[in-house]
Amino acid sequence: MREDRPDARAWPRPQRLFVRVNGTGQDVDVVPETPLLYVLRNDFALNGPKYGCGLGQCGACTVLLDGAAVRSCVLPVKATIGRDVRTLEGLPALWQSSTQGDDAIAAAIDAPMAGVDTEVDGDAGIDPARLHPVQRAFIEEQAAQCGYCLNGMICSTVSLLSRSPDPDDAEIRSALRFNLCRCGCHVEVMRAVKRAAVYLKQAAR
Structure with a gap:
């Protein structure tokens, strides 16, 4: 009996987003719901913010969003569009x-x-x-x-x-x-x- 599998067409697809980090903008191809932390480390090669708990509870991933401290492990990258992200x-x-x-x-x-x-x-x-x-x-x-x-x-x-x-x-x-x-x-x-x-x-x- 064939096992039912999710329709691949329903999976989230990457989009091209313009993300501004440390005063410089860059286009990234990413699923909009991807946590900002992964984009910073993988696409921008910024290793200041750390993966700690993945739940926004330990603070190791903290960055500044328009000057406010936020937890980048639970913040979707789409939430930063048009805003200024600042890392360590x-x-x-x-x-x-x-x-x-x-x-x-x-x-x-x-x-x-x-x-x-x-x-x-x-x-x-x-x-x-x-x-x-x-x-x-x-x-x-x-x-x-x-x-x-x-x-x-x-x-x-x-x-x-x-x-x-x-x-x-x-x-x-x-x-x-x-x-x-x-x-x-x-x-x-x-x-x-x-x-x-x-x-x-x-x-x-």
């Missing part, structure tokens, strides 16, 4: 465009915080001037152990500080409550967010 890799360019190469702002960010070691390891090939202040703050506070959650923590922090430049502890915890760190770096993450807030306030003067 695009944060330095976002910062540079906002400061427009202002030397005074760069100097403010480079000014050391009282009693805090702001040295970034040059052996890692990291140029602090090319980083978003939130990225730099997380590196300086060593706010990661395995690093898998780091993408989501940083993107969520960028979103938080864009709407609340001077958050208190409760605001920080609320903003990051869906970003899970299994290594237990929560204290360092809190310090990194506060340091990033200081950097951004210095730059705004």
Whole structure:
């Protein structure tokens, strides 16, 4: 007896969609319901956002959509059409465009915080001037152990500080409550967010 099989004509078919990521648009042939995370990693070769749970619950896949933190593992790519997607890799360019190469702002960010070691390891090939202040703050506070959650923590922090430049502890915890760190770096993450807030306030003067 022949086994009944689904009609292949009813399967979702790829469509050509124009997706804008990190300031650059690209046509991709994809099923519109495909999670954005797969498109970012497979079509744009952006590995900042990570696959963690696939349910939008751990935050490893977080990206910015028009400045708001969203879970790319459950967001269909069709929902991003006509909108701006920003990943971890695009944060330095976002910062540079906002400061427009202002030397005074760069100097403010480079000014050391009282009693805090702001040295970034040059052996890692990291140029602090090319980083978003939130990225730099997380590196300086060593706010990661395995690093898998780091993408989501940083993107969520960028979103938080864009709407609340001077958050208190409760605001920080609320903003990051869906970003899970299994290594237990929560204290360092809190310090990194506060340091990033200081950097951004210095730059705004």
